Amino acid sequence: MTLDGEEVVFAHVDFKTRERVGKYGLDLSALEETGVEAVREAVHRRRLVLIDEIGPMEIRSLIFRDAVNEALDSEVPVLATIFARSLPFTDATKSRPDVTLIEVCPDNRERLVSELSDRFKR
DSSP states (O other): OOTTSOOOOOEETTOOOSOEETTEEEOHHHIIIIIIHHHHHHHHTTOOEEEEEESTTGGGOHHHHHHHHHHHHSSSOEEEEEOSSOOHHHHHHHTOTTOOOOOOOTTTHHHHHHHHHHHHHO
16 A cells, blocks of 8 residues: 555465465565555655565565665665565665664554654654
């Protein structure tokens, strides 16, 4: 779902596609046409880029991975959730010197809303 309210389903147990993660079939074209376009548009408009999430399903798309890197390489602020476990792309993203990792847990999740809001307003 984009911040403009556009919504697509790109992973579903009933999708009979070649690309699969576990029991889910992936329609990567839906992710690329909607999610990637939203990321690139936010970068183009120099707006905060929000990505939920950079995970095993999403990174099956080379176009999505390129869009994530384009956003991170830009001067535009990026707020994203990323898969915690080790995968080559997510590990490379998390190890970038310009990335700050903040673990979200039950103890800090409410406080992080205001802290991150303040950080991105600056």
